[in-house]
Amino acid sequence: MTETFRVSAPGPYTTVQDRGRFGYVHMGVPVSGALDDFAYAAANLLVGNAEDRPTLEITFTGPELDVLSDADIALAGAEMDVAVNGRPVRTWRSVRVKQGDRIAVGQAGSGCRGYLAVTGGIAVPDVMGSASTYVSGRIGGIDGRPLQVGDILERGPGALLENPRYMPWFPLYGPDIHVRAIPGPQDEYFRESMDLFFSYAYTVTDKANRMGYRLDGPAVSRDPGAPKSIISEPSMHGNVQVPPDGKPIILMKEQTIGGYAKIATVITPDLFKVAQARPGDCIYFHPVTLDEAHGIYADWRQCEADIRHFFTPERGG
């Protein structure tokens, strides 16, 4: 392990995240992990890592890092102003940094979360099978908390790149976000509101975090006679739950169980769009069937495989 960065400014909420912690969800420990799986994996591939190494998940802006040893870095996800020693560098490509450099990550122009990968991955102790920070459980990452001034970040073993890497294609994030969702699990509670839910724009409020995104818009009411709450059941990433005030909440990665009925569930390939949504952005839900969703899922996985293939050194023989 090599000391690689000293945190000179942490940013408002920067945490170490990997793919997630899968072994203990039934014990109340949520999966956690990078909210935007796609940008997270891309950042790793861009610096030559396996796609599931720990990265920094940066929310909106920051951090500033002093470089303690040479490494390749890449920032993927939200379009953030990144500068090395004051000189702007581009996102979605690898950048060589040298001992004594200062990396400054500025505000996101679009999108909400950036992923900063480094050669070898951020090295932190494994906690219950993952490096991911789960702040309310105070585990993972750096002492179970967001970065602080003075933290020293180490990286794992890994060779520097022979050639810079860039992403051949990447998503653009805008203020109008279209996501596909499968009705259910409690769609029969909302028969009369289903059309409304799938027709109007819902605005992301500032109550949007790794646990869930509270939306504002036309209230979704339960059908007359439908129960207000349900017997608590497992919560899934993408579930759109409807509390009694009718304002939907999209559940993200830090919740394991809940007692509000859910009108619909955002499909996996569209969850990264939610992760990149900012307060004030509009979310439009579009209904799909389970079969349609599985077709989209297969295509999405193929797209991920193509990108992985693009970065495999053997490509082109």
Add this chain to the structure above:
Amino acid sequence: MTGKAFSHPRIRISGDRSFLVEYGEAIDETVNEKVRTITELLRKAAPDGIELILPAYRSIGIVYDPLKTSYNEISGILSRLEAQMGEAVIPEPRTVDIPVCYGGEFGPDIEFVATHNGLSAHDVVRIHTANPYRIYTIGFAPGFFYLGGLDPRLHTPRMETPRTLVAAGSVGIAETQTGAYPLDSPGGWRIIGRTPLKLFDAARKEPFLYQAGDSIRFKAISPEEYTRMAEGGQK
């Protein structure tokens, strides 16, 4: 089977990668035991592609990779397991003792709970420790158990203004429920005592002391025992 269990489980689609299987309509021990049994059997029989198995009060959440398995394959397995339930051998649920120092600085609300119910603090301890409580499910926070069977003589409303900090290990009552806080957190439960055990310790080989389907038995201990156990636990 009681009338609260479904004769056929009800499936609810919960997105492109998960679904819920419901075994009954209510918070009911028979239904919850079925959830526990199927969960144990499915953990052994799970095909490649099942990523999470999440038992709750009356349902199991299943997360799967649709490229490796299918909803149809899994529901076929579930029906087969249900048919085998009668002769299946699964581990007996355990009863886990949780020592609690009641009242005093560890249980600042015990007098409120007593007065609210026309009891003495001693009665509260006696009733609270009288019977084990089934863990119906675990969630909300690491190791946070939802217990059944609080004696109606102890039912007490939540605090009107929740505390900003409740110490880890605190044992409390909220309406018809009793439970414990595994971590320091804000909370509005009426706190009647505290356990010196670490209910969740990520650094321990087994981070948790129990699982869903087990029972919790609270045992009253003295402040001296509390101190001794708390110090012992830190070694």
